[in-house]
Amino acid sequence: MSNSPIVKHVSECFIKPKLNDDYSKQPYYLSPGDLAMLSAHYIQKGLLFTKSSATDQDFSIQTFLEKLKDSLTRTLVHFYPLAGQLATQIDEHQHSSFIFIDCEKGPGARFIHATLNMTIHDILSPIDVPVVVKSFFDHHKSVNHDGHTRPLLSVQVTELVDGIFIGCSMNHSVADGTSYWNFWNIWSEIHMQHNPNSKSKLPIHKRWFPEGYGPRVTLPFTHTDEFISRYEVPQLRERIFHFSSESISKLKMKANIDVEDTDKEISSLQALSALVWKSITRVRCLSGDEKITCTMDANLRQRIDPQLPQGYFGNSIWVAKATATADQVNEHSLGWVAELLQKAVMELTDKTVKSVFEAWMKSPFVYQIDAFFEPNSTVIGSSPRFDMFGNDFGVGKPVVVRSGYANKFPGKVTTYPGSEGRRSIALEICLPPDVMTALESDDEFRSYSIHV
Template sequence: MAPAPTVTCVSEWFIKPSNDDLPRDEYQQPPPIHLTPFELLFLNANYSQKGLLYTKPDQNQGFSITTFLDDLRRSLSATLTNFHPLAGRLATRKQSNPPSYVIYLDPDNSPGIKFVYATAKDVTVSDILTPNDVTLFHPFFDLNHAINHDGHTLPLLSVQVTELVDGIFIGGSVNHVVADGTSFWRFMTSWSQTHLRSNTNASFKRTPIEGCDPIINLPYTHHHQFIERIQSPPQVKERFFQLSSSSISKLKAKANEECGMLKISSLQAVSALLWRCITRARRPPPDAETVCKLATSNRHRLNPPLPDEYFGNPVNLVRGTATVTDLIMTTDQGLGWAALQLHEAVRKHDDTAVKQWIHSWTKSPSIMKMSGVFEHANTITIGSSPRFDMYACEFGLGKAVATRSGCSNKADGKITLFPGRDGDGSMGVELCLLPQYMMELESDQEFISAQK
């Protein structure tokens, strides 16, 4: 394993929206934003961390890191004018008569979002990409190990810009109660466009969700009653794999042919492949149950649907289950059968299912403990999406060389999907597995064949 880069923090700023400079008599205090069951459920999860690696322009071409940072801060402040709540903090309102414990987003009571400039003076782009070790990117993010509830005292978003010898990494750590991947990348794209002085109509939008109480009273009197911090997470191997558009097309065609249908998506085919190969690498007993969890946005599953611009975290985990025998040991049940289990799980997660979940959670509110997300020894959990337009965020540096994530929410079986840099449906797959399982996976013939 390559040694982690030495990263030195040089400067820190807090950035507020440009319109915060208005005179107080012209300023209208924004109302509190109340959180939904989808969001409150994840108060124990870590901040979400995603970032982009760029080649640093040549100084002989007029590039100045000082000027670049100044422009980034200016454009970030301007972007926050349309995404004002990201500059806020979480807050809790308690009262004893009647009993009430409400967690909400206070858009106004905060010094702003955090902006960090750091350096890794002896590290090159090749140094962190060539070893294929994702842990090398962990020092390029701020707020490592923070949980979402910490948004009461920590910024909801922190951006760390790390200057390498020949590269620049822009890493964002965003409170996962406030934003899912769709929301985060919408903000990042808007910031990049503002930085380039392009027009953008993106903004922070919330609309009521049918079936959700506007204000949710949690059954607690103190946050110690539900907070969980994982002190010693398992030491997993983190690797990044590329799947070309042609290999994914073949996987999709194979899955649909084996199912005798044309409904299996590329994402479902790839997820089925990972489910099968990782299960085989773990070598569980034939009668053991395996689980594949998919993070699924509810925006278009609800009726009426939420707009694409909805800013929040309206996400559920949808699961497919199978015995080891059915998943990898029955000769007539291959990739297509596994993909069909996931297809059916997603298909059944419709408006009725989502609203039943909302109703059930609201009757008995609870905060998920992350130790329970990976409680099943034969689980994989797939998050993020290859559909996020990450490479649209250029910030005047050209197309990013790579996308990577930080150390948050990592455990054995966690998978993060990215769009492939080559586009055309290619994907990047970030895998976290215990060392012995990663070794088995890297020699798995089905997995190797899918990367050709």
Template sequence: MTSFTEVKRISECFVKPLRDLSPEAKQPFYFTPFELPCLNINYSQKGLLFSKPPPSENQDFSITDYLDDLRHSLSTTLDHFYPLAGRLATRKEENPPSYVIYLDPGNTSGVKFIHATADATVSDILQPGDVPLVVRSFFDLNNAISHDAHTLPLLSIQVTELVDGIFIGGSVNHMVADGTSFWHFMGAWSEIFKSKEQYCGTISRPPVFKRWVLDGFDPIINLPFTHHDQFIERFEPPQFRERFFHFSAAAVSKLKKKANAECNSNKISSLQAVIALLWRSVTRVRRLPQDLETSCRLMMSNRRRVNPPMSDDYFGNPIHVVRGTTTVGELMGNGIGRAALRLHEAVVNYNDAVVKESVESWIKGPFIFKPGQVIDQNFLHVGSSPRFDMYGCEFGLGKAVAARSGWSNKADGKITMYPGREGGGSMDVEICFGSSEHMMDLECDEEFINALWTE
């Protein structure tokens, strides 16, 4: 594939729910203390790469018919996920002067739907080495932050037709949906797409929109601002390279066994073992001073962390960051077991009491994350999850050949986790580095490369 491959937009439109909203569904959708701090966060971008179906004896694949089916099934899916068709709104309060930012489902401007083309093949996208830059153009709203949804769509879908494939990419407002909610939506859309005439008005997992509220506190949160310039910050990350690495189910199992043996325990999970390896390997190639503190930051869903737990189908962005922290010397002077134990302890110590204490503290002193203030060279930031059912979303094309992400919310040290296509506990890992030297060193790192092999 040539480096100058262009993505051409052929058409775009807005898709609204098939049916009119009920008066109850038009009520304001208020954000929680988990979500409001994310006003400056870029949209989340994830998508799936499919091979086009082979020509049949009777009829060739029609992109026109396929796009019509996608739009119609998307409209039907929005009957269930109607907030995604709305927009953000701000209400200014006088006493005391403050902002209330909420989602207005009644403003059903719709989900943006784009048809684009690219002169590239599936094998071009999956070529060894760095993820091709053209993949970033498979997504819309590359520079948008959550607050922009006052005027921009909360969700934009771009369907890019390749020479022999289809890429379906979604850019979703990160205040409205985390990875759990996004793939819940994508799964429902695929389910409705495949059902066609058999669709009976229901889906297997209806989303839960009732907001989580801390006992004793008002569900409507007043932010201590009088103008959005007081909290908005746009952050342009430096250039970075991104590359995928595959861990087979056998490789993951071997790492988990090794980590638990080093800890003399059985409590280290597969994911913790893999991330511990990544933490050590990335830190090694960065050549950081031994006495420097390093942390590995994990995005955690609060759905099962609170008591009583939220539903797994809770629709929103109830996430938080937990950190495993140590010094570079300690991390490198011990095996993956010690690193995995640090991560395990960070996870198990993040419980109902900690969540609620953090929420109460934020309510009493609200703040908005400013991404430029949290970027440094000493940490890994791990997002997404190999537990998301990405490959269950088939959209009539069979199992996707790969999952990919866009440009947003990435920088040096960002790691994105995916399930392996073959399932069984396998994982794909996308690693971002700002330095070409670091990427080359990682591919020569003995511990890292040996872990990819199971023999």
């Protein structure tokens, strides 16, 4: 579309919760998993809704925005760190920095109202995700360390001709995907006048540290140049692929027929991830004994002893990493590759996880996006188990989930629940243009995905 319309910002304001407790005045400590994310981008995900009805004369965008602001104010009472900003105390003598959240610093969470002269069809009909979608989010290209001067949470409501997109940018040093979608779910319930105590995972702010460490964790740096980098996303095509529940069931059945260890059932996501890894490896034309990897995000809350509650607010994730040669991935069965991924997940035991973070405490580092993932890797993030389509803000069920610029690179795959429900899954895949074109023509991959 030439001369595409642009997103226009109409207004913005800042929102702080009404807090009477002294805990908001105390430093909010960051755990090792939080601090390691300082050079990554903010989490940027959002939901697209249709307006109530084109004939509904009662719908008012101003009324809708005021209700959203009100419910966000009440939600931030539970998620009060998001209304603060990062702060740093530097010890030049020890060559160290102590980074934490100052819950009283800054103006609060940002709330933006924007407009775009496009329709839902304009957004969903192109094969690739339109570039304009990146403008549905605040904090474009910001890294988490920027939370020293930028809001830790920014909500942008973009009004389309016939729809509304709510885009939420949240600092990834403050929250992981589980925490992020818990925030959405509780905000939605509060907005709809439901009691979040009854059926949501209210945030638990008690911080987790390896035994014998914390809560004050210092980094061995005094200047941002030592641990912060600005990753620029190369030219990529971003496309959403849909997999029906029937297609997922066939994949899972095929993978389990192939496996050698019949005592351990391959899950639906492991089977789908194996298909993706095999397909991307094939269309990248990788072969021989070149080592390649596939990593999957893993929620650690239930993997450590004692377990953390699902409502634990912060980063409690690690990657399950499978390694093989390109020939092995190409030549072995779907089940063999899925089993390799399953073994990587199962290796994330309490002992392994604690040893990882104890090693980090002894030699802290901050992930650099361009260095953390190897060339020709496949990285599978997010989760189809997150409740994305249950979020209701009075205008019905979301139509789709979309994401912004953040944390994308060649081989990045983001998993979402399918909009049609019934255990369907949608994948957002980022690849160089020539590789994406090859994937679109790959017979095995095409045989399982739905073309819409």
